[in-house]
Amino acid sequence: YKQLGAAGEGAAVHFLRALAPDVGVQIRRYSMWRSAVLMEWLDGPALDQLLEDGQDARATQLLADMAGAVSKTRFRWPFIYRRLAPGLQKDFSKCEAMDLPVPVRKDLDRCRALLDHLISTTSKERVIHGDLGFGNVILTPDGARIIDPKGFRADPAFELAKALIMPYDRAPMPTFIARINARGPVLAESIDTTQLRLMQWAAVILGHKAIYGARKRPEERSLLPYLTTVLDLCEA
Numbered sequence: 001y002k003q004l005g006a007a008g009e010g011a012a013v014h015f016l017r018a019l020a021p022d023v024g025v026q027i028r029r030y031s032m033w034r035s036a037v038l039m040e041w042l043d044g045p046a047l048d049q050l051l052e053d054g055q056d057a058r059a060t061q062l063l064a065d066m067a068g069a070v071s072k073t074r075f076r077w078p079f080i081y082r083r084l085a086p087g088l089q090k091d092f093s094k095c096e097a098m099d100l101p102v103p104v105r106k107d108l109d110r111c112r113a114l115l116d117h118l119i120s121t122t123s124k125e126r127v128i129h130g131d132l133g134f135g136n137v138i139l140t141p142d143g144a145r146i147i148d149p150k151g152f153r154a155d156p157a158f159e160l161a162k163a164l165i166m167p168y169d170r171a172p173m174p175t176f177i178a179r180i181n182a183r184g185p186v187l188a189e190s191i192d193t194t195q196l197r198l199m200q201w202a203a204v205i206l207g208h209k210a211i212y213g214a215r216k217r218p219e220e221r222s223l224l225p226y227l228t229t230v231l232d233l234c235e236a
Contacts, residue, residue, distance in 0.1 A: 161199075
């Protein structure tokens, strides 16, 4: 890791050591400043392979089980984990200076309003994985295991918002909407939130990627129709 201590992905050491042995990948050794970490090797496919094989319901339930296990974990020294929301607010503020078409500007404003609403209604932030998607859970012979945590403090609902809509590129819009409605109840129940709140965070994540991310990666603009759809679902 390029960043030392608990900064950046170095927070993985603290995060993984707090998890139960049957939840996360095990750490064997790490250097003094956590710039190098040795972890066990996990045999098995990631859950995104199950998605490719048409096993969406099974992959969703396994991911929900892992998220539920993380939510029940007691993390020592939560203050060492970086808060996620302020960075999102800062990035959206930078988008104000961008020359955006009127529809995109409108969606940016909707995203910023949603983010403000989510922050104001977060009763208590907790430590989350930060990137708990289907690609970061390995299905081993002994069960599912979590890998590659980022480690943030955030609204618990942020944890599974990305998984609600992934993969979100190239999907026909009816398939995209059906996926959200099928996964939503399962994912929301596992972390004691609502499908609406997951969708609201998903809209913020998509907006950040499709608008802020497009500054350096113009191809991210292809996500704009999906962003508008999720924003509309949040207001339905």
